[in-house]
Amino acid sequence: xKEGPDxxxxxxxxxxxxxxxxxTVLMGGRALTATELAxxxxxxxxxxxxxxxxxxxxxxxxxxxxxxxxxxxxADDEVGLMLEGLMGFAAxxxxxxxxxxxKDPALRKARVCYNHLxxxxxxxxxxxxxxDGHVSVDGDDAALTAEGEAKMAxxxxxxxxxxxxxxxxxxxxxxxxxxxxxxAGSLGEALLSRFIETGWARRSEDSRAIHFTPxxxxxxxxxFPLPERR
Amino acid sequence: xKEGPDxxxxxxxxxxxxxxxxxTVLMGGRALTATELAxxxxxxxxxxxxxxxxxxxxxxxxxxxxxxxxxxxxADDEVGLMLEGLMGFAAxxxxxxxxxxxKDPALRKARVCYNHLxxxxxxxxxxxxxxDGHVSVDGDDAALTAEGEAKMAxxxxxxxxxxxxxxxxxxxxxxxxxxxxxxAGSLGEALLSRFIETGWARRSEDSRAIHFTPxxxxxxxxxFPLPERR
DNA sequence: TTCATACTTCGATCGTAACCGAAGCATTGT
DNA sequence: ACAATGCTTCGGTTACGATCGAAGTATGAA
Numbered sequence: 016x017k018e019g020p021d022x023x024x025x026x027x028x029x030x031x032x033x034x035x036x037x038x039t040v041l042m043g044g045r046a047l048t049a050t051e052l053a054x055x056x057x058x059x060x061x062x063x064x065x066x067x068x069x070x071x072x073x074x075x076x077x078x079x080x081x082x083x084x085x086x087x088x089x090a091d092d093e094v095g096l097m098l099e100g101l102m103g104f105a106a107x108x109x110x111x112x113x114x115x116x117x118k119d120p121a122l123r124k125a126r127v128c129y130n131h132l133x134x135x136x137x138x139x140x141x142x143x144x145x146x147d148g149h150v151s152v153d154g155d156d157a158a159l160t161a162e163g164e165a166k167m168a169x170x171x172x173x174x175x176x177x178x179x180x181x182x183x184x185x186x187x188x189x190x191x192x193x194x195x196x197x198x199a200g201s202l203g204e205a206l207l208s209r210f211i212e213t214g215w216a217r218r219s220e221d222s223r224a225i226h227f228t229p230x231x232x233x234x235x236x237x238x239f240p241l242p243e244r245r
Numbered sequence: 246x247k248e249g250p251d252x253x254x255x256x257x258x259x260x261x262x263x264x265x266x267x268x269t270v271l272m273g274g275r276a277l278t279a280t281e282l283a284x285x286x287x288x289x290x291x292x293x294x295x296x297x298x299x300x301x302x303x304x305x306x307x308x309x310x311x312x313x314x315x316x317x318x319x320a321d322d323e324v325g326l327m328l329e330g331l332m333g334f335a336a337x338x339x340x341x342x343x344x345x346x347x348k349d350p351a352l353r354k355a356r357v358c359y360n361h362l363x364x365x366x367x368x369x370x371x372x373x374x375x376x377d378g379h380v381s382v383d384g385d386d387a388a389l390t391a392e393g394e395a396k397m398a399x400x401x402x403x404x405x406x407x408x409x410x411x412x413x414x415x416x417x418x419x420x421x422x423x424x425x426x427x428x429a430g431s432l433g434e435a436l437l438s439r440f441i442e443t444g445w446a447r448r449s450e451d452s453r454a455i456h457f458t459p460x461x462x463x464x465x466x467x468x469f470p471l472p473e474r475r
Numbered sequence: 476t477t478c479a480t481a482c483t484t485c486g487a488t489c490g491t492a493a494c495c496g497a498a499g500c501a502t503t504g505t
Numbered sequence: 506a507c508a509a510t511g512c513t514t515c516g517g518t519t520a521c522g523a524t525c526g527a528a529g530t531a532t533g534a535a
Contacts, residue, residue, distance in 0.1 A: 020335035020421060022328065023265035029256030031523075039252070049482060062524055064483055074338050083481050083532040097334040098252065104327040105250035108304050145383070152382065153375070156425065191250060195386070261493080279512060292494055294513055313502040313511050 028073045033058050034066050042098055043223045044127045046086035095129030096188050103191035123192045125225040131203030133190050141198045143239040157185035171209055177201045258303045263288050264296050272328055273453045274357045276316035325359030326418050333421035353422045355455040361433030363420050371428045373469040387415035401439055407431045
């Protein structure tokens with residue numbers, strides 16, 4: 016009867032509260048076990064297992080066996096981008112959960128979006144990269160310039176290594192709190208990893224927040240100075 | 246328990262096949278009556294009415310009374326952008342409906358995305374505007390330059406009129422068939438309207454396809470020449 | 476081998492929401 | 506005034522899927 020893609024299946028997958036909770040938690044970027052996800056969603060293990068099987072069949076999550084654990088994660092960047100887009104829409108329409116708790120300001124400042132940096136810091140980083148001619152943006156695509164490649168080398172990121180993967184190096188991702196774009200793709204992931212490796216920042220245990228140390232924040236802002244207010 | 250926006254409610258709204266069908270049809274940009282939407286979704290009028298009430302309560306559609314008809318349409322541009330984003334994801338993952346029928350090539354060439362031009366023609370139009378310095382793109386935001394404003398005046402579009410509205414003039418929208426951006430916003434809407442007013446193109450009766458006349462296509466390509474293949 | 480942990484599968488229950496037909500309003504046309 | 510059209514509301518049925526506990530499977534530890 017209909018033309019075009021079928022959005023009902025995806026909507027139905029996301030539409031169950033238990034599954035939506037799991038996906039939201041997985042947006043934190045960590046791979047989690049079925050037991051952890053069950054706890055996060057407030058359901059028993061057997062129910063969680065059933066939900067995870069559906070999410071996997073739908074291609075939204077993937078599992079990796081490791082010993083007697085099974086770690087679940089979002090299937091790929093695309094899923095993360097799609098979910099962040101939905102969250103942006105939901106946030107803008109007032110579909111908010113319970114209360115914007117005390118963690119909220121921290122989330123808006125810096126948080127992980129599946130595997131890369133989002134929030135105010137993420138948006139400003141991309142702003143700066145674009146303003147300095149290190150990244151060029153075209154629609155939702157983005158590309159690293161030669162100057163940008165040099166800058167990344169200075170930070171300690173091997174761009175040629177990233178290029179050899181099949182994933183796109185640069186992508187933009189719409190930020191639900193800022194409603195502007197930040198940097199995703201393998202470069203976005205590498206940058207966040209680097210910040211954590213060097214001890215500038217650490218992931219929160221129980222939320223998507225990224226906490227910068229005072230020193231780390233200074234060095235981050237040194238690398239990516241704030242643009243003048245527009 | 247949870248932080249951040251609640252995507253489950255929106256997912257559930259979209260997750261019902263009947264509602265998803267209605268939304269897909271409304272992506273055609275026309276305002277339709279409850280009876281028409283019931284037919285499109287293959288359900289009775291009473292069921293359709295119930296679904297439409299839910300979609301309206303969720304802010305996805307709005308209704309306008311006109312005589313004894315009630316016309317339903319997507320609530321605003323944001324909804325259209327969100328749905329197009331979901332469709333892009335769905336198409337890329339193979340969540341396709343039945344068969345990509347004969348209408349499919351026409352849809353990929355040019356179709357309406359809620360109220361603006363999408364498909365190959367839409368993507369190329371934005372490409373050309375950017376290449377000529379008529380539109381500048383920054384993430385998902387976009388802006389019309391002074392040169393661009395002159396060009397629009399030449400086409401017969403009153404940009405100052407558009408600016409006086411509260412809607413953004415320019416936005417980018419991710420195209421599900423091309424996986425690149427095209428132009429949305431009030432300017433995107435005005436351009437499509439203009440193409441139809443001038444008789445260069447017409448909307449298909451029963452799908453989202455936009456059909457250009459031979460003459461219209463020539464004039465369109467004259468205004469927005471194809472960029473050299475990259 | 477035996478036990479413990481991590482997870483899946485099975486079977487059964489339960490609640491919700493999708494659905495339809497009939498009846499009720501509202502608006503327009505005659 | 507009366508009929509016709511367009512849609513909503515109501516009542517009742519039905520079906521699906523979310524949920525849980527218990528039993529089954531796999532992996533690792535003792």
